[in-house]
Amino acid sequence: DAGITQSPRHKVTETGTPVTLRCHQTENHRYMYWYRQDPGHGLRLIHYSYGVKDTDKGEVSDGYSVSRSKTEDFLLTLESATSSQTSVYFCAISEYVGSVYNEQFFGPGTRLTVL
């Protein structure tokens, strides 16, 4: 299994509070991703990173920010959590081998509940 951990695994918070989720990898992969999973929507990309300090928005980035100061860590921050951000959040990593884009490897997920 790819070495990807997410912390915390479960979190309950209140509306309006800031929340930071952490993704840590031991594979030295260049690309890291944050997704949210909601019933009927599959996985939707929030933000991704293509290197240290290099990030870009995904399709559902509003209300989220990210940072990557080290290759191994990718942080997702909800500046002011809302109930609509209650979801399961997954981190993923990937790498190019030659010119071929390789599959993404997923972490175990963080279940976030915003009351």
Next chain:
Amino acid sequence: AQSVTQLGSHVSVSEGALVLLRCNYSSSVPPYLFWYVQYPNQGLQLLLKYTSAATLVKGINGFEAEFKKSETSFHLTKPSAHMSDAAEYFCAVSSQGAQKLVFGQGTRLTINP
């Protein structure tokens, strides 16, 4: 823009029966295609991938998928379902030069004894 449509949010089959999960994609460039499986309370695991080599791709746990360009499809099959196959399955598309995947909505597979 790329997109993926999985036909059927829920599929139910009997143990030992054929499993067929449907995936159609839209892509303006040659695609890379993936099937992932998610067991309850776990992350996603790769079942198989198509990256422009053989059109019939074999994956783990007896699953396979066939890339059909003319039908823009990448359906997932398994000849004989096992109880342990009960999970949610996701089809995803990317393309050469892209660093992102676009996922379908997922299909929940139930196996009846």
